[in-house]
Amino acid sequence: MSTLIEHRDSAATPTRARTERAEFHLYLFLLVQFACQSALMAERFAGNGRTALRVTAFASSLLMLILIPGRSAHAHPARLSALATLALMSLGLLHPTANHLSGIAHWVLNIAIWAPLFWIGRVSISSRTLGNTLLLLWLFNLAGSLVGVLQVYYPERFAPSAEFVRSISGTSADGLLIERADGKQVWRPFGLSDTPGGAAISGSFTVLMGAFLVLSKSGTALRMLAAAGIFAGGFCLYVCELRSLMVVTVVGVIVLIVLQLLQGRVTRTLAALLMLPIFVFVAFAWTRSVGTERIENRMRTLAEDSMATVYYKNRGHFVTYTITDELPKYPLGAGLGRYGMMYRYFGDKRSSNSSAMYVEVQITAWLYDGGLPLVLLAYFALVMAGYTTFRIAVSKRVSPLIADYASVITALNAGWIAATFSSALFEGPTGMVFWLLNGAVYSAASWDAARLTRQSPSHGSAEVKRGIRRQLLSETRPQTALSRTDKSSR
Numbered sequence: 001m002s003t004l005i006e007h008r009d010s011a012a013t014p015t016r017a018r019t020e021r022a023e024f025h026l027y028l029f030l031l032v033q034f035a036c037q038s039a040l041m042a043e044r045f046a047g048n049g050r051t052a053l054r055v056t057a058f059a060s061s062l063l064m065l066i067l068i069p070g071r072s073a074h075a076h077p078a079r080l081s082a083l084a085t086l087a088l089m090s091l092g093l094l095h096p097t098a099n100h101l102s103g104i105a106h107w108v109l110n111i112a113i114w115a116p117l118f119w120i121g122r123v124s125i126s127s128r129t130l131g132n133t134l135l136l137l138w139l140f141n142l143a144g145s146l147v148g149v150l151q152v153y154y155p156e157r158f159a160p161s162a163e164f165v166r167s168i169s170g171t172s173a174d175g176l177l178i179e180r181a182d183g184k185q186v187w188r189p190f191g192l193s194d195t196p197g198g199a200a201i202s203g204s205f206t207v208l209m210g211a212f213l214v215l216s217k218s219g220t221a222l223r224m225l226a227a228a229g230i231f232a233g234g235f236c237l238y239v240c241e242l243r244s245l246m247v248v249t250v251v252g253v254i255v256l257i258v259l260q261l262l263q264g265r266v267t268r269t270l271a272a273l274l275m276l277p278i279f280v281f282v283a284f285a286w287t288r289s290v291g292t293e294r295i296e297n298r299m300r301t302l303a304e305d306s307m308a309t310v311y312y313k314n315r316g317h318f319v320t321y322t323i324t325d326e327l328p329k330y331p332l333g334a335g336l337g338r339y340g341m342m343y344r345y346f347g348d349k350r351s352s353n354s355s356a357m358y359v360e361v362q363i364t365a366w367l368y369d370g371g372l373p374l375v376l377l378a379y380f381a382l383v384m385a386g387y388t389t390f391r392i393a394v395s396k397r398v399s400p401l402i403a404d405y406a407s408v409i410t411a412l413n414a415g416w417i418a419a420t421f422s423s424a425l426f427e428g429p430t431g432m433v434f435w436l437l438n439g440a441v442y443s444a445a446s447w448d449a450a451r452l453t454r455q456s457p458s459h460g461s462a463e464v465k466r467g468i469r470r471q472l473l474s475e476t477r478p479q480t481a482l483s484r485t486d487k488s489s490r
Contacts, residue, residue, distance in 0.1 A: 023129050025068060026120075026440070030133065032060040033429060034140050040194040043164045050194075051345060058112040061432055065115040068122045074446035075121055076439055077388050081381040082114050088370050088377060095335035099354035102347040103337030106369075113431040117385075120439035127401050130444045134209065134405060137433065138229075140192070141205040145232040148189030148199025152239055152290060155186040160194070162187075168194055178239060180290055188240045200240035201430070204249040204415065206233030211253055212408040214275065215260065215268045227279075234283025239290070244315045244422040252415035259407040262394050315422035318360040322367055332371035339368060340427055362420035365427055382420070385438040386413040392441060398448040406445065409437045 036057040039045055045053060089110060093103050151159040165187060166173045176196035177185045191199030206229045213226035237246050253276065260268040312320075337343055339357045348354065359365045366375045390413075392398060393406035416434050419425050426434070 023132070025064060025123055026125075026129060026133055026436075027136065029060055029064055029116075029436075030136050030140075033057055033432070034192075037429065038192045041160055041190055041192065043160060054341065057429060058109055058432075061112040061115045061119075062108070064119045065111075068119050070122045074443055076117055076385070076442050078381045078384040078438070079117060079121075081377060081384055082117050082435075085374065085378045085381055086111060086114060088374050089336070092333050092336035092369050092374075095333055097338070097354045098335030099337035099343060099347050099351060101337070102342045102345070103335065105346045106337045106340065106342040109342055109427075110369075113426060113428075114435055116432055116436035117439045120436060121443055123443070124447065125440050125443040126447070127399065127405070127444055130402070130405050130440050133437070133440060134408065137437075138206065138209040138213070138226075141202040141209070142225075142229045142232070144191030144193070144199055144202030145206045145229060145236050148191040148202065148236040148239075149232050151189040151191075151199070152180070152186060152235075159187055159190060165196060169196065178241070189236055191236065197240040197242055199236040200242045200245050203233035203236030203240070204245055204252070205412070206230065207237070207249055208252045208256065208411055208415065209408060211256060211272065211276075212404070212411070215272055216404060230279050231283050231286065234279060235286055238284060238287035243310055245419070247311065248415045248419045248422070251418050252411040255414040256407060256411035259390075259393050259410060263403060263407065311422070315361065319363055319421055322361065322364045326364065326367055327372065330367060330371060333374065334368040336369055339365065340424070359424050359427075361422060362424050362426055365424045378426075379420075382417050382434075385435070386410065386417060389413060389438050389441055392445045395445070398445045402441070402445050402448050406441050409441050412437065 036053045039053050040050060086107075090107055092098060093100065093107065147158060150157075162173075165176075169176065173196070176188050178188055179185050188197040189199035190196060191202040193199070193201070210226040210230040210233065214223050214230070216223075218226070237249060253272075257269055257272045257276075260272065334357060335354055337347060338354055339359045343356055347356065349356075357368055359368065363375055366378050389406050390410045393403055393410050395403065398406075413434070416425060416430065425431060
C-alpha cells in the first residue's frame with residue numbers, strides 16, 4: 001500500500017526534503033482531525049470544550065493555507081470554480097436578511113472546508129505520501145467501526161452516558177435508540193464521534209477502502225484486516241439503520257468494481273463480484289443475531305422497494321421541498337449565517353429578519369447561502385473534481401499504483417457526491433477530506449506525468465504545466481522505454 005514507486009528521473013520527482021515536508025504537513029493535519037473528532041465523545045469536553053475542539057479542527061485547515069509557503073506547482077482543474085464558489089458565497093453577507101456575525105463565521109468555515117484544494121498543491125505529494133494518507137484515513141475509520149461494534153455489545157464501557165447524549169441531541173435522542181435481541185436498548189453506535197449513528201459514516205469508508213485493499217496486492221495481514229474491517233463496517237451500517245448511507249456505499253462499491261474493469265483488471269473484477277455477496281450475507285447475518293426484527297424489517301425495505309422509492313421516503317423529500325418550495329422564495333439566497341453550527345454559536349437569535357432556517361441536505365444549504373447560482377457553481381466544482389480523479393484512474397499517463405489510489409478516491413467521490421442529496425456533507429469535516437484527497441491525487445499524478453515527460457511541474461513554464469495537465473488526462477501513453485515498463489507492470 002505504502003510502497004514508494006521508483007522514479008527514474010529525479011529532476012521530475014519530489015526530493016526527499018520536499019516529500020518529508022509534505023508528509024509532515026499532511027500527517028499533522030490528519031492527526032489533528034482525528035484527535036478533535038475522537039475527543040468530542042469525551043464528556044469532559046462538554047460545553048466550551050466542544051466548541052474549542054470544533055474550531056481547532058477547521059482552524060488547522062486555515063493554518064495550512066496561511067503557513068505553507070509558495071504557490072501551487074500544479075493547480076487543480078477545479079480550483080477556479082472553487083474560488084468562484086467561495087467568492088459568490090461571500091456576497092450572501094450583503095443580503096438584507098443575512099445574520100452578519102454568524103454569516104462571517106459561516107463563510108470562514110467554508111473557506112476552511114474548501115482550503116485543502118488550494119494548499120495541497122503547494123506541497124510535493126509522492127505516491128508513498130498519497131498511499132499513507134489513504135491508509136491513515138482507513139485506520140481511523142476502521143477504529144471507529146470497531147469501537148461502534150463494541151458500543152453495541154458493551155455500551156456501559158464504550159458508549160457515552162445517556163445524560164451526555166441527551167444534552168447533545170436534545171429531544172430527538174430517544175429516537176436514536178435500538179433494541180438488541182436480548183431486549184436491551186442501546187444507542188446507535190457512535191464510533192469515534194459524538195453522534196448516535198456516527199459509526200455508519202466510518203463503516204461506509206471502511207467498507208469502500210477495505211474492498212480496495214482486499215483486491216489489491218497488499219500483504220496478507222493487511223488484506224485480512226481489511227476483510228475484518230468490511231464486516232465491522234457493514235455491521236455498523238446495518239445497526240445504525242441509515243439506509244440512504246447504505247445505498248451510497250453500494251454506489252461507491254459498484255464504481256470501484258467498474259473502474260477495475262476499465263483498468264483491464266478482469267481478475268480483480270471477477271474476485272470482487274464473487275466476494276461482495278459473501279461480505280453482505282455475513283454482515284447481515286451478524287447484525288441479525290444481535291438486533292431485533294425492527295432492524296431486519298428496515299433493511300428489508302431496500303429489497304421490497306426500488307432504491308428511488310426508499311431514497312424519496314427517507315431523504316428525497318427534502319430535495320423536492322427545496323426545489324419546489326424554497327427555490328421560488330430564495331432564488332438568490334436567503335443570506336449567510338442562518339443555519340447550522342455557526343448560527344448556533346454566533347447567530348443573533350433576536351433578529352426577526354434573519355431567523356433560523358432548517359437544513360437537512362447540501363442543496364438546501366447552498367440554496368440558502370447563494371441561491372441557484374451557488375448551487376450550480378458548487379456542484380460544478382464537485383463534478384469537476386470527481387471527473388479529474390476519474391480520468392487519472394483510467395489514464396495511462398500515470399503509474400499503476402497512483403491509478404489504483406485514484407480508483408478508490410473516485411469510488412469515495414461517487415458516494416460523497418451522492419450523499420449531498422441525503423445530508424449536508426460539505427458543512428463538516430468530510431468536505432475537507434474530499435478536497436484533500438482529490439487535491440493530493442492530482443498533485444501526485446502531476447509529478448508522475450512530469451516524470452514521463454522529463455519535466456518538473458514546479459519549475460516549468462505555464463506552457464509546460466498545461467502540457468502536463470493535457471498529458472495527464474490523456475488516454476494514450478507515448479511508447480517510450482519507461483512507458484513500456486509501466487505497461488508491463490500493469
